Amino acid sequence: MRRKKGKASSERSVGDCSGRAISVDLPLGVLEGGVRAQVAEDVKSTCSRHTAKIHRVPGVSIMASFPLLFPLLVGCVVAAIPPPHHRPPCHIAGTSAICRDLSLTGTPVDLPTGVQALDLSHNQLWNLSRDTLAGHTGLHQLDLHSNMIHFIQPGLLEAMCDLRVLDLSGNRLNLFAQAKNQIGTLAAVECLDLSSNGLYTGMSDFFLADTPSLMDLSLSSNSITKIAQNTFSGALALRRISLHNNVILEIEDGAFDSLDGLSELDMSKNSITCITDFNLSCLRVLNLSRNSLELFQSTKSAEPYHLAFLDLSRNKLPYFPLLPTNNAIQHLDLSRNRLQSVQVTDVAETKMSETLLKHLRYLDLSYNQLTDLQQSFFRSMMSLEVLNVSNNCVSMFSVTDQNLLLAAKIINLSYNSLQNLSLGEGTLQALEELFLQGNDLRTLAQETFQKLPSLNLLQLHGNNLQVCPSETKPDQNPPSCVLFSSLPKLKFLYLSQNNLKTLPCRAFANTPLKLLDLSLNHGMEMHQDSLGGLEHSLVQLLLRESNISHLNTDMSSLRSLKLVDLSTNHLTSLPAWKRDLSIETLNLQNNSLVTLERTTMAALERSLKTLYVGDNPLSCCGNLDLVRLLQHSAVVVADIEAATCVLHEGSEPVNIEKVTQEMCSGQKKANYIVIIVVTVFLVVIVLGLLVKFCKSRKGKYIRRFSA
Structure with missing residues (x-):
């Protein structure tokens, strides 16, 4: 050495x-x-x-x-030993650094200085310290969503004087709060997200004790059971609070009173049973849906309330809520409650004034137990545009006063027990959409819908109405029919499943329909000119499941027709359309079609883009024009797997895409051979019989000559 x-x-x-x-x-x-x-x-x-x-x-x-x-x-x-695996670098854009989902346990040391927005979400951070942030204390936005943070170094966030947005959601801050640690002053933080942290009652105090600039706060998806009087005492600048998806049972008096600027409050999906003396006059949005509310009452005050959006859906309210007298409510959702009446709790004491809901534009009463809607209920709703009373038990709906529902554009009365619909002259002049499906309407005044000059959509699926002829006088029509002609703005009409027996000539004349649904009317007979008057307007025609075996209506005159649904009928053929059609989508599924006429295919070829032809007993060789159309054009067979045909009787179905001319040529040759063999066989039999007959005659002649 x-x-x-x-x-x-x-x-x-x-x-x-x-x-x-x-x-x-x-x-x-x-x-x-x-x-x-x-x-x-x-x-x-x-x-x-x-x-x-x-x-x-x-x-x-x-x-x-x-x-x-x-x-x-x-x-x-x-x-x-292989070199260590290098993680992909953070994405840097200006002063923003996105280091999301990189399995990081801290801020990368090579991050450039001057970063103002840092996204460290979906990583593996446990502790939040100066070392974790690698000295980046000048941040304006910090996103730590979905980590495992359970400890925050004291004074760390307090020293970040420019921090405006802080997202700590999806961590384990309940462990931090259990240790009774204070996060310190968050002097500049305006938006704070503490959702999904396992926090329960009182734990939010360790984060909100000194947040003078905080305006947006989310405490959603925690385990909070009570909102105390001092919960938000350190955050008096709050404007928006989300307490969605907690277990709130109690709200102490005055819990929100000190928040003069509070405008949006979301307490949906909790366990609140009643709201008494509601007095948040500055609040504009209140969401109390998905609770267990049985009572909602406001304080008796003439003070103006700014509340514009109130969601009380999916509760247990048996009565209409007692709203502030001087309110500005525009959107009220009471769907999926237990309303049996539109009266408030104590009718004698709290009779609704004429101006109670004068600003209301949207009212949802669907999925309740209402049996009656008195006209007086709508008297104050001068601005109401959308009314939804679907899925109740209403048997009669009447509007006879011209001063009611002047602004109504959409009324939904579907899936009730309606037997009578009464509209007075000059009523509902602004109505554009009327939903009446799923009722039991049988008899209406013949001109019921002609009284609605702005009607654009009419949904009547699942009733029992008949169509009146358009060219006869009203007193000559059957008493149970309704006129659908001369509706100047009606473009969408749904008459499916009405047990229609006949569709008279020019039933929709002077009505500019774009969509007409006549499906599920079993056994309906259509006049040859039933669709007369729709030549330049009709775009979609639906006739599915109507047991039609023969279509005699001339569709070639409907120059704007783009979609035709004839599925699930008993059609054996289509009309021989001789002129070019404009149909782009044609549904022929589940019929009894064997062959389609050559002229029909030629008429469709120019415009057809999508074809449904499955579940028909089509002949392969009898529909070579169809085969050529499908194989050599841009037409898409949407149900190609079910589109089959047979080469000859008894043969296995073949997918129509696999059919070739040679198959049918071979089939023709085989047919010719069979014909020739049968012919020869018959000729041989005939010749044999003739020979036998001749021999027998000759024998008789010889015997006579011998005698």
Whole structure:
């Protein structure tokens, strides 16, 4: 062993295959601190050249040479270790750094200085400290969503004087609060997200005690059961609070009174049973849906309330809520409660004034137990545009006063027990959409819908109405029919499943329909000119599941028709359309079609883009025009897997895409051979019979001559 001057080293001699000693100078630090990369590379090269024959060094045993080999073996092992996996770098955009989902346990040290927005969400951070943030204390936005943080270094966030947005959601801050640690002053933080942290009652105090600038706060998806009077005493600038999806049972009096600027409060999906003396006059949005509310009452005050959006859906309210007298409510959702009446709790004491809901534009009463809607209920709703009373038990709906529902554009009365719909002259002049499906309407005044000049959509699916002829006088029509002609703005009409018996001539004349649904009217007979008057407007015609076996209506005159649904009927053929059609989508699924006329295919070829033709007993060779259309054009068979045909009776179905001319040519040849064989066979039989007949006649003649 020798030492070089000025450098501590250790020299080892290793035998090579010729017996010569190889000097390898290794720094002393190799045995103590690991092999440096340069030495490891050199050693790796040496290993590859000499280690295979080390044992053949004469006169040296393995055990005796072990001290000499050990450094070299260590170098070989280190050189064989693959380099560490490098994580992808953060995405840098200006002063923003996105380091999301990189399995980080801290901020990358190579992050540039001057970063103002840092996203460390979906990583593996446990503790939040100065080391974790690598000195980035000048941040304006910090996103730590979905980590495992359960400890925050005291004073860390307090020192971040420019921090405005802080997202700590999806962590384990309940452990931090259990230790009764204070997060300190958050002087500049305006938006704070503490959702999904397992926090329960009182724990939010450790984060909100001193947040003078806080305006947006989320405490959703925690385990809070009570809102105390002092919960928000350290955050008096709050404007928006989300307490969604907790277990709130109690709200102490005055819990929100000190928040003069509070405008939005979300307490949906909790366990609140009643709200009494509601007095948050500055609040604009209140969401109390998905609770167990049985009572909602406001304080008796003439003070103006700014509440515009109130969601009380999915509760247990048996009565209409008692709202502030001087309110500004525009959106009121009472759906999925237990309302049996639209009266408030105590009718005698709290009779609704004429101006109670004068600003209301949207009212949802669907999925309740209402049986009656008195006209007086709508008297104050001068601005109401959308009324939804679907899925109740209402049997009659009447609007006879021209001053009621003047602004109504959409009325939904679907899925009730309606037997009578009464509309007075000049009523509902602004109504654009009327939903009446799923009722039991049988008899209406013939001109009921002609009284609605702005009607654009009429949904009548699942009733029992009949269509009146348009060219006869009202007193000559059957008493149970309704007129659908001369509705100047009606574009969408749904008459499916109405047990329609007939569709008279020009039933929709002077009505610019774009969509007409006549499906599920079993046994309906259509006049040849039933669709007369729709030549330039009708775009979609639906006739599915109507037991139609023959279509005699002339569709070739409908120049704007793009979609026709004739699926699930009993059609054996289509009309011979002789002119080019504009149909782009044609549904012929599940019929009894064997062949499609050549003229029909030629008429469709120019415009057709999508075809449904599955579940039909199509003939392969009888529909070569169809096969050619499908195989050599841009037409898409949307149900191609079910689109099959048969080559001959009794044969297995073949996918229509696989049919070729040769199959049918071979089939024709085979048919010709069969015909020839049968013909020859019949000729032979006939000749045989003739020969036999002739012989028998000749025998008789000979016998007569002999006699």
